[in-house]
Amino acid sequence: MTSFMNRWIPITFMLLSVAFLLFSWSIYVDENIYENKPADYDAQLQKQGRLVWQKYNCHVCHQLYGLGGFLGPDLTNVSQKGFHYVDAFLKNGAASMPALELTEEETQQLFEFLKATNASGSSNPKDYRKLWNGMIEQ
Amino acid sequence: MGSQNKNTGNLFLVTALVLFMSSIVFGFLSSLIYRYPEFLKDSIGLSGLRPMHVTAAIFWILLAATGVIYRSLEAPANQSKLGLLPWLHWILWVIALIGIYYSYAVGSFGGREYWEYPPVFALLIGIAWILFLIAFIVRIKSIKKWPVYVWMWLTGIVYFLFIFIENYLWVIPYFRESFVKDMVIQWKAAGSIVGAYNMLVYGTAFYVMEHISKQANTGFNKWAFALFFLSLFNMLFNWGHHLYLVPTNPGIHYVGYLVSMTEWVFFIKIIYNWKKQITEAETHFHYFPYRFLLAANFWMFFNLTLALFMSIPVINLYMHGTHFITAHAMGTTIGINTMILLAAVFYFLVPKKEHHQSRLLKAGFWGVQISLLIFLIALMGMGLTKSLWFFEEPQAPFFEMMARSKFWIILFIFSGTSLMISFFLLVIPLFVHPFRQKPVSLKRIYKNESTHQKT
Numbered sequence: 001m002t003s004f005m006n007r008w009i010p011i012t013f014m015l016l017s018v019a020f021l022l023f024s025w026s027i028y029v030d031e032n033i034y035e036n037k038p039a040d041y042d043a044q045l046q047k048q049g050r051l052v053w054q055k056y057n058c059h060v061c062h063q064l065y066g067l068g069g070f071l072g073p074d075l076t077n078v079s080q081k082g083f084h085y086v087d088a089f090l091k092n093g094a095a096s097m098p099a100l101e102l103t104e105e106e107t108q109q110l111f112e113f114l115k116a117t118n119a120s121g122s123s124n125p126k127d128y129r130k131l132w133n134g135m136i137e138q
Numbered sequence: 139m140g141s142q143n144k145n146t147g148n149l150f151l152v153t154a155l156v157l158f159m160s161s162i163v164f165g166f167l168s169s170l171i172y173r174y175p176e177f178l179k180d181s182i183g184l185s186g187l188r189p190m191h192v193t194a195a196i197f198w199i200l201l202a203a204t205g206v207i208y209r210s211l212e213a214p215a216n217q218s219k220l221g222l223l224p225w226l227h228w229i230l231w232v233i234a235l236i237g238i239y240y241s242y243a244v245g246s247f248g249g250r251e252y253w254e255y256p257p258v259f260a261l262l263i264g265i266a267w268i269l270f271l272i273a274f275i276v277r278i279k280s281i282k283k284w285p286v287y288v289w290m291w292l293t294g295i296v297y298f299l300f301i302f303i304e305n306y307l308w309v310i311p312y313f314r315e316s317f318v319k320d321m322v323i324q325w326k327a328a329g330s331i332v333g334a335y336n337m338l339v340y341g342t343a344f345y346v347m348e349h350i351s352k353q354a355n356t357g358f359n360k361w362a363f364a365l366f367f368l369s370l371f372n373m374l375f376n377w378g379h380h381l382y383l384v385p386t387n388p389g390i391h392y393v394g395y396l397v398s399m400t401e402w403v404f405f406i407k408i409i410y411n412w413k414k415q416i417t418e419a420e421t422h423f424h425y426f427p428y429r430f431l432l433a434a435n436f437w438m439f440f441n442l443t444l445a446l447f448m449s450i451p452v453i454n455l456y457m458h459g460t461h462f463i464t465a466h467a468m469g470t471t472i473g474i475n476t477m478i479l480l481a482a483v484f485y486f487l488v489p490k491k492e493h494h495q496s497r498l499l500k501a502g503f504w505g506v507q508i509s510l511l512i513f514l515i516a517l518m519g520m521g522l523t524k525s526l527w528f529f530e531e532p533q534a535p536f537f538e539m540m541a542r543s544k545f546w547i548i549l550f551i552f553s554g555t556s557l558m559i560s561f562f563l564l565v566i567p568l569f570v571h572p573f574r575q576k577p578v579s580l581k582r583i584y585k586n587e588s589t590h591q592k593t
Contacts, residue, residue, distance in 0.1 A: 020374040047314045054249025059187040065384045066459025073536040096175030116317045123387035125455050126530050136451045
């Protein structure tokens with residue numbers, strides 16, 4: 001029994017590891033499913049906008065698709081309210097949000113990023129359908 | 139050699155305890171912002187405090203587990219020497235920590251959830267982790283038959299390194315081409331890396347359990363290996379449950395859903411073992427390492443119940459994006475990981491049962507358990523308020539929903555304060571004890587401190 005375990009422990013470990021690597025690779029190279037509406041935003045600017053989001057640590061208080069901090073609202077679809085709405089909050093802050101000193105370029109990049117998040121779908125739980133098997137989908 | 143391992147191990151344990159206490163203080167300050175939004179708003183703010191809290195909490199787990207592994211694998215006289223490697227390992231961590239906290243203080247962020255520091259410091263941590271892997275392999279190569287905790291530690295160390303690298307793929311522009319793809323990889327890494335350091339912690343639990351019960355076969359138990367592989371399977375493939383609402387490949391959602399459901403086995407196993415543990419508890423209850431392991435078991439039951447429901451997508455829909463998620467994260471970090479690591483810290487730094495007789499220590503222990511329960515209830519209350527707000531028609535403004543949570547926020551702050559005080563009662567003597575020439579009872583340390591204060 002012991003020798004059986006000694007042999008199968010490393011084999012099982014290796015098999016699971018190989019499966020994990022293949023699964024990971026399939027995610028890294030998958031190009032087909034991620035772009036819903038690329039025409040709705042500037043692809044280059046949104047890439048920079050992602051870095052602006054990170055530079056100001058926005059996720060500490062805000063969420064994208066419900067992932068992030070909970071002091072402020074989810075911002076996945078905030079770009080629907082327009083550039084000036086977003087810009088006003090960035091410039092003036094809110095109750096617990098300080099006024100952020102973004103450059104004009106950074107504000108534009110961040111807004112393009114928020115347009116990209118909006119184009120990917122809705123984060124509103126009311127927009128999800130419940131399936132018979134317990135799964136949900138938009 | 140043995141003495142060198144012991145010193146390095148203790149150094150990691152004490153460094154981890156400093157981080158643990160820092161995490162509690164930063165967490166307490168962060169909680170005040172929920173009630174008093176202007177607090178520190180124009181200085182460090184939540185954008186600085188939360189990374190300080192989260193980084194200290196994660197590094198407490200990593201460094202405490204590292205200290206435990208150094209202490210557990212204290213080398214016999216014939217084992218090859220590691221020279222200065224463990225010291226270099228520790229120094230790299232200290233440099234990284236100083237750099238990271240300086241960055242937070244001046245508002246320089248990498249800005250990824252849980253890993254908010256600029257990516258340059260990840261290089262130092264990565265190199266430190268490679269040194270740890272080398273030290274670990276050198277230590278275990280002389281062990282002919284590996285108990286389950288050695289497998290768990292090896293898995294945790296190797297996979298942490300792989301996932302830690304994956305966590306920084308975002309610095310390559312290719313991985314930021316699509317926001318959703320970037321997010322999938324981010325949460326794939328975030329989910330799996332928790333699994334990797336949980337492996338280090340669960341390995342620690344098996345080690346301490348084996349040494350308290352003095353049953354050498356615990357580490358070779360078939361059930362232990364079955365649970366190890368189930369944990370590994372979940373670590374590698376169950377992270378998809380973070381992404382149910384993210385519009386990605388449905389295959390990712392289904393894999394996460396199905397794999398998460400295998401965790402029911404853990405759930406059933408905990409219930410099955412309950413009676414046996416009560417019998418054991420009668421023998422070991424006054425020994426703090428055992429008491430912490432027993433507490434971890436209770437919190438595992440609590441958190442696993444929450445996790446299992448959250449892993450069902452239709453239920454997740456009502457809990458996602460709310461403080462139920464925070465309750466789960468805090469519950470596992472404090473209730474499971476911290477309890478297990480404190481068990482190990484007590485086991486190594488204050489090994490003798492007769493040194494655990496202290497009323498303040500007992501008050502600290504029970505204070506932690508009761509405060510944590512109230513703390514988690516408060517978070518779930520906040521979560522429920524937000525969940526109801528999500529589905530109401532018409533939906534009130536966000537600030538109104540926050541105002542409805544006032545009672546839960548106050549409860550959250552009070553229970554958090556009580557949790558902080560209780561942890562301090564438990565942890566402060568641990569700094570004093572290991573550095574005494576002749577270890578004494580923790581009761582005496584308290585007595586001496588109070589006498590000293592009076593004079």
